[in-house]
Amino acid sequence: MTRPPAALSPTPRPASPRRQFSPSEVALGAMIVMWAAVFSWLSILRYRAFWTGRFDLGNMVQAVWSTAHGRPLESTDTVGEQIVRLGGHVDPILALRAPVWWVWPSPVMLLTVQAVAVALGALPVFWLARKHLVSERAALGFALAYLLY
Numbered sequence: 001m002t003r004p005p006a007a008l009s010p011t012p013r014p015a016s017p018r019r020q021f022s023p024s025e026v027a028l029g030a031m032i033v034m035w036a037a038v039f040s041w042l043s044i045l046r047y048r049a050f051w052t053g054r055f056d057l058g059n060m061v062q063a064v065w066s067t068a069h070g071r072p073l074e075s076t077d078t079v080g081e082q083i084v085r086l087g088g089h090v091d092p093i094l095a096l097r098a099p100v101w102w103v104w105p106s107p108v109m110l111l112t113v114q115a116v117a118v119a120l121g122a123l124p125v126f127w128l129a130r131k132h133l134v135s136e137r138a139a140l141g142f143a144l145a146y147l148l149y
Helices: 023-048 054-068 092-103 107-120 122-133 136-148
Strands: 074-076 082-084
Touching: 023 107, 023 122, 023 136, 054 074, 054 092, 054 107, 092 107, 107 122, 122 136
Parallel strands: none
Antiparallel strands: 074 082
C-alpha cells in the first residue's frame, strides 16, 4: 500500500491549552455570584412580603406577560385602559424577557434577571480598570466598589 504524500496526510493538532484564570478573576466570579444570589434573595423576600408596588414590578410583569402572549409591552394604565408601555416608558428591553417568561412565568424571574444583570456589570468595570491601571488587584478593587455601591 502506498502512503499519501506528506502534504495530504493529516497533521495532528496540538491540544489547545485550557485558559487559566488568575486568582483575581476567580475572586471576581465569586463576588459576582454572591452578589447576584444575595440580591436575588433579598428582592424575592421583598416581593413575597408585598413590598413591591403596582407601578414598579407589577407594571413590568404585565408588560412582559403581554409580550409573551402576543401583545407587545401592553399594560393597564391608572384608569384601567390597556396601553402600550412605550407611551410612558421606553424600555423595550422588557420584550427580551418574554422568551424567558415562557420557561419561568413568574415575577421572581424578573427580579432574578435584574440582579444577575446588575452583578454582571462588574465585569466591564474589572476589564476597563485592568486595562487602564495595568493591575488586576486594583481592577478587583474597582469591581468590588461597583458591587458595593
